[in-house]
Amino acid sequence: MPTIRIEGTEIEFESAPDDVVLRAALRSGLGFPYECNVGACGNCRFELLEGKVEHEWDSPPAWGDRDLKRNRYLGCQARALTDCRIKLRQDESCVSKHRPLRTRARLTETRPITHDISEFAFMPDEAVSFLPGQYALLDLPGVEGRRAYSMCNLPSDGGAWRFQIKRVPGGAGTAKLFDGLNEGDEVGIDGPFGMAWLREDAPRDIVCIAGGSGLSPMISIVRAAAASESLAGRQIHFFYGGRAPRDICGEALLGELPGWGEHIHYCAAISEEGHGDWPGPVGFVHDLARKELGESLAGHEIYFGGPPAMSQAVQKMLFDLKVPFGQVHFDQFF
Ligand SMILES: Cc1cc2nc3c(=O)[nH]c(=O)nc-3n(C[C@H](O)[C@H](O)[C@H](O)COP(=O)(O)OP(=O)(O)OC[C@H]3O[C@@H](n4cnc5c(N)ncnc54)[C@H](O)[C@@H]3O)c2cc1C
Numbered sequence: 001m002p003t004i005r006i007e008g009t010e011i012e013f014e015s016a017p018d019d020v021v022l023r024a025a026l027r028s029g030l031g032f033p034y035e036c037n038v039g040a041c042g043n044c045r046f047e048l049l050e051g052k053v054e055h056e057w058d059s060p061p062a063w064g065d066r067d068l069k070r071n072r073y074l075g076c077q078a079r080a081l082t083d084c085r086i087k088l089r090q091d092e093s094c095v096s097k098h099r100p101l102r103t104r105a106r107l108t109e110t111r112p113i114t115h116d117i118s119e120f121a122f123m124p125d126e127a128v129s130f131l132p133g134q135y136a137l138l139d140l141p142g143v144e145g146r147r148a149y150s151m152c153n154l155p156s157d158g159g160a161w162r163f164q165i166k167r168v169p170g171g172a173g174t175a176k177l178f179d180g181l182n183e184g185d186e187v188g189i190d191g192p193f194g195m196a197w198l199r200e201d202a203p204r205d206i207v208c209i210a211g212g213s214g215l216s217p218m219i220s221i222v223r224a225a226a227a228s229e230s231l232a233g234r235q236i237h238f239f240y241g242g243r244a245p246r247d248i249c250g251e252a253l254l255g256e257l258p259g260w261g262e263h264i265h266y267c268a269a270i271s272e273e274g275h276g277d278w279p280g281p282v283g284f285v286h287d288l289a290r291k292e293l294g295e296s297l298a299g300h301e302i303y304f305g306g307p308p309a310m311s312q313a314v315q316k317m318l319f320d321l322k323v324p325f326g327q328v329h330f331d332q333f334f
């Protein structure tokens with residue numbers, strides 16, 4: 001098995017021939033910087049000083065000719081073909097509390113949430129825990145590459161990993177999930193990953209902002225916060241954004257939780273004009289959060305999830321409001 005040495009340190013770890021350098025490092029308990037795990041953000045870039053690697057996906061969006069010329073590769077795509085020596089700056093915040101594990105999982109249940117979001121439950125062959133807000137990689141039969149999906153449930157849910165997934169028109173992974181998988185079918189699953197997990201020791205009230213497919217991790221965060229003794233009584237504000245009334249969801253899921261209506265509050269907006277049947281606000285979900293909470297947003301622990309345009313708008317708003325970076329937790333859904 002190839003051994004990877006980190007330049008300037010005594011650290012080395014093994015990377016199985018069918019694994020990638022990033023995930024092998026995380027499985028060894030190291031703080032290898034990353035975010036998306038799917039070749040889109042570039043945060044896992046490292047310099048290869050010695051040895052040979054090859055990318056699983058030959059043209060990931062976050063990598064190009066300039067990287068190749070400088071001997072830089074993406075940790076989430078690079079397989080080690082020989083022993084390697086690499087240069088990277090480790091980041092302790094990326095060390096996984098629960099070391100990611102690769103296993104097989106069976107689809108046990110699906111249920112619709114909206115016209116294009118469904119919940120999929122998988123039972124992994126081996127028990128692995130996760131933190132609320134984290135995600136896993138699914139290796140779907142017949143689909144090239146892996147897809148990242150955030151868990152919507154709690155790790156105490158009988159071992160199942162549940163995901164709320166939005167169908168993407170023309171998308172290979174979601175086409176397989178929605179149209180090509182039956183209960184009992186098997187997929188590969190790898191996880192948990194991600195740093196946007198619930199901070200149970202944070203002393204502030206909580207804001208969750210979700211757009212479209214960002215529902216899943218935010219539901220997991222609120223479920224965990226509602227069950228947490230250390231967060232008992234905290235105000236939790238959940239903001240959800242969709243395009244049209246038929247996209248709006250989440251309220252019924254939160255309505256099942258203890259504290260609903262007392263300290264768990266829900267507010268949704270649609271972004272498309274012209275829906276006379278919609279009784280609520282029209283606009284973007286980040287504007288809704290700002291309108292409802294204003295300057296007091298800076299006094300909250302803030303979690304958000306959703307497509308890149310929404311994530312960027314939320315980040316800009318929080319920056320303008322001078323919300324300390326350490327209070328903000330998110331994964332962009334590339
Ligand atoms: C951290 C994270 C968490 C996410 N959580 C959720 C969630 O909870 N719910 C949800 O609905 N969506 C989530 N997503 C989005 C999800 O991962 C998919 O991008 C989305 O479902 C579209 O997938 P698709 O296969 O249908 O579309 P496609 O357009 O076929 O593929 C989309 C993505 O797959 C990857 N990809 C495509 N081709 C290859 C290849 N050959 N090799 C390797 N990778 C490839 C790329 O990253 C691409 O952006 C998340 C994304 C990230 C990064």
Ligand code: FES
Nearest residue numbers: 037039041042076
């Ligand atoms: S590109 Fe590798 S973690 Fe995002």
